[in-house]
Amino acid sequence: MDTPFSLPTAQRIPTLDIVRGFALLGILIMNMPGFSTSFYAEADGSHLWPGQIDQLAEHVRDMLFSGKFNSMFSLLFGIGFTIQFTRLQARDPAHATSIYLRRLLVLGAFGVVHAAVFWTGDVLHIYSLLGLILLLGLRHASDRTIALLIGLCLLYPAVSGVLRLVLTTPEVVAMLVAKAKAFEMTNNAAYGHGSFFAAAREHAREFAHFYGDVWSLWGTFGFYVQMAMTMLLGLLAGRRNWPRRIPELLPRIPRLQWSALAIGLVCGAAFTVIFELNRVPGPSPIKLVGSVCYWTSRLALMVFYVLSIVRIAQTPRGAHLLAPLGACGRMPLTNYLMQTLICTTLFYGWGFGLWDRVGPAAGLVLSVFIYFGVQVPWSLWWLHRHERGPLETLWARLTYGRATAPVLAGAAPVRGPGA
Numbered sequence: 001m002d003t004p005f006s007l008p009t010a011q012r013i014p015t016l017d018i019v020r021g022f023a024l025l026g027i028l029i030m031n032m033p034g035f036s037t038s039f040y041a042e043a044d045g046s047h048l049w050p051g052q053i054d055q056l057a058e059h060v061r062d063m064l065f066s067g068k069f070n071s072m073f074s075l076l077f078g079i080g081f082t083i084q085f086t087r088l089q090a091r092d093p094a095h096a097t098s099i100y101l102r103r104l105l106v107l108g109a110f111g112v113v114h115a116a117v118f119w120t121g122d123v124l125h126i127y128s129l130l131g132l133i134l135l136l137g138l139r140h141a142s143d144r145t146i147a148l149l150i151g152l153c154l155l156y157p158a159v160s161g162v163l164r165l166v167l168t169t170p171e172v173v174a175m176l177v178a179k180a181k182a183f184e185m186t187n188n189a190a191y192g193h194g195s196f197f198a199a200a201r202e203h204a205r206e207f208a209h210f211y212g213d214v215w216s217l218w219g220t221f222g223f224y225v226q227m228a229m230t231m232l233l234g235l236l237a238g239r240r241n242w243p244r245r246i247p248e249l250l251p252r253i254p255r256l257q258w259s260a261l262a263i264g265l266v267c268g269a270a271f272t273v274i275f276e277l278n279r280v281p282g283p284s285p286i287k288l289v290g291s292v293c294y295w296t297s298r299l300a301l302m303v304f305y306v307l308s309i310v311r312i313a314q315t316p317r318g319a320h321l322l323a324p325l326g327a328c329g330r331m332p333l334t335n336y337l338m339q340t341l342i343c344t345t346l347f348y349g350w351g352f353g354l355w356d357r358v359g360p361a362a363g364l365v366l367s368v369f370i371y372f373g374v375q376v377p378w379s380l381w382w383l384h385r386h387e388r389g390p391l392e393t394l395w396a397r398l399t400y401g402r403a404t405a406p407v408l409a410g411a412a413p414v415r416g417p418g419a
Helices: 014-036 052-064 068-091 096-118 124-138 143-167 170-193 196-212 214-239 242-277 285-313 316-329 332-347 360-385 390-400
Strands: none
Touching: 014 068, 014 242, 014 285, 014 316, 014 332, 014 360, 052 242, 052 360, 068 096, 068 124, 068 214, 068 242, 068 285, 096 124, 096 196, 096 332, 096 390, 124 143, 124 214, 143 214, 143 285, 170 196, 196 214, 214 242, 214 285, 242 285, 285 316, 316 332, 316 360, 332 360, 332 390
16 A cells, blocks of 8 residues: 655645545455455355345445455555655655665565454555565566556466466365365454464464465465556556646546446456356366456456546545545555454454454445544544654654655655655
């Protein structure tokens, strides 16, 4: 999760804050099942929540939200990387790379601690690692090279799906299901009934499994590719200065917006139906089609949501209506980690113990309540008194030390993350 360096209000890009705030809502909705139940539930193809309302909520959630909002954040990361690094080079060219490298390493440290101690579904360390690739490997790549890499990312689900069909035997499927069911049992014991330290040990074990088991690593790598695809798209958008050219580009947006919606809904409906009718574990040709539809829907609906916010935010009434989302988006690191604090306290055994008691329908309602009832008011209150969120301030301090920015002659200070 990333933002441009803190700027005076007049130099900010409010639309990016609003998009970021909207992404935080979608991320909470999609992370809610991982906070309240085991990641490994339903690995055998069964339904954890058999009620019709819960299953409908699950389908709507997966079709409209799954993957769209962490992709939105990776898009913003790519845009932010270009804006931030260009700004750093202009103000301190001799130290720009080392400063941004330190910034990424601090973000990665936040992510690893978050994943290994508090909640295994962390995405911060993934953004950090991909950011290192942008900084050290792709910063000077041509637009054509970046476009080619995006195309290769789009091809990944088809290539990976064919390999799974070839390599995954019935014995492998049985082994993977058995491992998943074993993890579900230990998750339920540690998260549902254990102490904070028992939960932390289980998170560390899961985190190690994600990167240490060959079959799990395959799935983890696929997630990296998904994030890289939209991060590279954001890199191109930043290079071409699209966020600051919105008024110029606005006439072209509606056609792309509605085309993206049509593609996203068709592909979203297709993968939802395919995976619901083919719940038996193991790869199959029809599931390969479902995976391609999922990736396509993920990208298309993300584009639709971003463009819709961009259009609404250009009108005075729309900008006023969406301003509370922008407040959340100005302190994304704080709000993202706050979601973990709130939800683990609600669901884990060391907190209120609601583990495995909140289904998809109630989880959807709870997500909206936490966001609009807690995080939006909190963000507005905090930013009325402070320039940045508390963890954004800490991030800046750990990046720059006691002096949060080098002050150069004739330039505003670079104050760290948070806008």
